[in-house]
Amino acid sequence: MSGPLEGLKVLELAGIGPSPYACMLLADLGADVLRLERGAADAQATASWDLLNRSRPSVAIDLKSEAGRDLVLELCEQADVLIEGFRPGVTERLGLGPDDVRSRNSRLVYGRMTGYGQTGPLAQRAGHDINYIAVSGALWPLGREGERPTPPMNLVGDFGGGALFLAFGVLAAVISARATGEGQVVDVAMVDGSASMLAMTHALLNSGFWHEERGVNILDTGAHFYEVYETSDHKYVAVGAIEAKFYAQLLKGLGLTDETLPEQMDRAKWPEMKARLSSIFATRTRDEWTEVFGADDACVTPVLTPREAARHPYNTERDVFGVGDVIQPQPAPRFSRTPGAIGRPPAAPGSGTREGLTSWGISDERQAALRKAGAFG
Secondary structure: OOOOOOOOEEEEEOOOOHHHHHHHHHHHOOOEEEEEEOOOOOOOOOEOOOHHHOOOOEEEOOOOOHHHHHHHHHHHOOOOEEEEOOOOOHHHHHOOOHHHHHOOOOOOEEEEEEOOOOOOOOOOOOOOHHHHHHHHOOOOOOOOOOOOOOOOOOHHHHHHHHHHHHHHHHHHHHHHHHHHOOOOEEEEEHHHHHHHOOHHHHHHHHHOOOOOOOOOOOOOOOOOOEEEEEOOOOOEEEEEOOOHHHHHHHHHHHOOOOOOOOOOOOHHHHHHHHHHHHHHHOOOOHHHHHHHOOOOOOOEEEOOOHHHHHOOHHHHHOOOEEOOOOOEEOOOOOOOOOOOOOOOOOEOOOEOHHHHHHHOOOOHHHHHHHHHHOOOO
């Protein structure tokens, strides 16, 4: 592996959702990540469907066995980061909590990924993305006027407020550890992260520009110039013509420049203008409208399905997706000198046991003893 994180050593106590995605991001950018999980040490390295587990070997380990726990602690001695996504207190009961690890490596950064955080009245409660963003206030604004909030899949909690804050937090802590010689615990909660992502929304609420009523604001489908419209072929275009110069281009493309229209920011007229634009967009196909606005800065784009997006000229020219036997997003962001890369496809749990442990200095003889002691389950 090469990339800007080359030389960073990470142990991943396998979980689901945000923690494997964060580890995928680190591995794609060159970090040496060992994914420790339940599996078969003799499993064949057959490809797995789960793209979140790419770019790193999967090592079979039984965290409930004494030998397995001791192996993790031994690996911690050379690691920069350990990432876990269990409920608060689980790793402590396994003998792999922050204090256990600190006794072996005081420089190690201990990244903890949960929904509600390590402390507080909800810390031990079960939940999923929809619950965490409901508590943070991020779910409430999503949706149309008069309708229920619309869950944004699991993009805002798991991946935005969770995984991205986890990757950001552990890398910040690694910089600190390298400067001070001391690691620390990074407590990442999806409630905290998704709440942070509402900073601009709170700023607009504080100023009186934003209303808590759903679907009546400039960015939540309240405005006719920031909306999704259906086309004649039952597909869609996205319109984001906020600035006046872009709005003028939108009106030009729609053939409305010769008419007397309400002011763009006249909220009382937004429903009327939205109905007008809806009727116009319904007269042509999505691709015809894409052609109309192709050369203009009207901020009008086709709404693509995930599979269409993988074959869109912009995405193919920039190689945003690897299109072959498996369509998957390429590493992001991009680096001019140390580009990231997909190191390997995701593989069967445990199939990288020998390779992964060997790369971290665990000899074949030692691995044989660990197997006999039940470390691999």
